[in-house]
Amino acid sequence: MWAWLQEHFPRRHPYLFVDQRVAALWGKVLDEKGFGPAWIPWDAREDSKRLAAVEELARTALHRGADRQSVFVAVGGGVTGDVVGFLASIFMRGVPVVQVPTTLLAQVDSCLGGKTGVDLPEGKNLLGTFHQPQAILVDAVFLETLPAREWQNGIAEVIKCALLDDSGLMETLESFAQAAKGSQGIVYPLPQEMTERLVFQSLRLKARYVAADERDLGVRQFLNLGHTAGHGLETLSGYTLPHGHAVALGMRVAVRIGILMGLTHPDLARRLDHILDAYQLPQTTPLVADPDALLGHIQHDKKKGTGGLTWIVPRDVGRIERHTDISEKIVRESLRVLQPLKT
Ligand SMILES: NC(=O)c1ccc[n+]([C@@H]2O[C@H](COP(=O)([O-])OP(=O)(O)OC[C@H]3O[C@@H](n4cnc5c(N)ncnc54)[C@H](O)[C@@H]3O)[C@@H](O)[C@H]2O)c1
Ligand SMILES: [Zn+2]
Structure with missing residues (x-):
């Protein structure tokens, strides 16, 4: 170096x-x-x-x-x-x-x-x-010494890239998960060759968005997939919820919005859940117990003058849309996907 x-x-x-x-x-x-x-x-x-x-x-x-x-x-x-x-x-x-x-x-x-x-x-x-x-x-x-929680923070962003990407990152993640299933499942640290592939594919995707919109005024905002609800959850938790967990939960909300709007096939939610589960990311959170407080924190973004609350909604892997007109009713309904199952 x-x-x-x-x-x-x-x-x-x-x-x-x-x-x-x-x-x-x-x-x-x-x-x-x-x-x-x-x-x-x-x-x-x-x-x-x-x-x-x-x-x-x-x-x-x-x-x-x-x-x-x-x-x-x-x-x-x-x-x-x-x-x-x-x-x-x-x-x-x-x-x-x-x-x-x-x-x-x-x-x-x-x-x-x-x-x-x-x-x-x-x-x-x-x-x-x-x-x-x-x-x-x-x-x-360097990642050999990284704690599991930090791995999860990074993997959540890789999964986000996998939803945005149409060149096989999701399949790569799924095949690693499938291969690990026979043994004890995914264990961190991931092997170096595997990490290198994930890093390369994620950076290639991000580079594409950044090159198209360096100042973050348009398509680069697609990289905020999962971050609209995610940021709300993070602030509501007083930043005790790890960023990767927040993004994982936020992606579930975004996919749910797509399904409720009739844009997204429910299979995508199943696929996402499978990946989140395999890579040890959460699917529910007790933070959703007070939906008004959560909604308040999510809507706070609006006040930053970004021209309304923006939702990045995946129709399918690699087919992403930006919406600024999602009704509060749909958002409230979609947040229910984060409710822990009652046992
Ligand atoms: N500029 C951007 O585009 C952009 C994008 C996403 C996030 N961010 C920012 O990045 C920050 C989060 O990044 P992060 O998660 O890397 O946080 P971080 O830099 O705090 O690192 C997380 C933890 O890992 C430790 N660490 C670092 N390398 C290690 C290693 N090799 N082995 C063991 N421990 C190691 C750090 O000391 C720290 O405790 C936030 O402040 C966020 O706002 C910026
Ligand atoms: Zn992030």
Whole structure:
């Protein structure tokens, strides 16, 4: 990686910002790859995704000699990618950034597309920029140390891509699940060859949407499949519900809306449930016990001035539609799909 950076940025000095958990787990390997002591470790947590952290990292980099001729490298999950990407976009009016994602979510989703940002107390990602990475270096080996919950967060985004994709990602997921069925089912970490295929296919799909709509004003919004209800569930839970669980549940709601509108065949719901189950993602949540509160949080999106509540509805695998006119009655009815079964 070091040699790669020197080859591709011969006149720029690299500054590596490394999630300190990754530094603790993978520091030796990074050293062996030639990084030496050139990194700046930082405490990457969602609640440190703040402007204050950006200022602190900028000052540390300055004291280490960073200037307009530097290249910043983000080594970590989505939090590190977003914060370091943001810093790179404004540091001395902008330096190039290279993304080295180390969570599955970051490898299949956040490393690509150029969205950077930090949170405010009022909400997530409210300050940010578009700053495309000059390169993305993905190595599935990092995922060996990833906890199961983080695997689920990434897999939920892969399943989302599988619904959007018409070139066989769903079939890939289904065949892995089928092959694992004979033994004990899917176990995390997934084998590296399998992960590489999932990462490659997911990034290829995301790249297609980003290339068509870099600024997220049109088709890129299809990537929000499962996130309309998902964000509502996350905020209602006070962010205790993992993002991947929220997206899994949100995808069930989106498919249910399609079925209630007469757009989607019920078989798609069965297919989705089968995949969610195989990859250990939830199908129901007690959060739906107060539908008014949930609906309130879902509709909050509307207030962001995005021109109404947008639902991304799959008619079938690879056949996706955007709807802004779904009635509250249909939404309420579709949320019932998340009710835990009474025993
Ligand atoms: N920019 C985008 O387009 C985009 C897209 C999706 C999500 N995001 C953002 O990404 C963030 C979520 O990303 P995330 O889930 O990667 O979060 P994260 O960066 O917090 O990583 C999750 C956890 O995994 C740990 N970790 C990282 N690599 C590891 C490894 N190899 N082994 C063991 N542990 C490891 C981290 O320390 C952290 O505890 C959110 O802030 C979200 O807003 C951005
Ligand atoms: Zn997501």
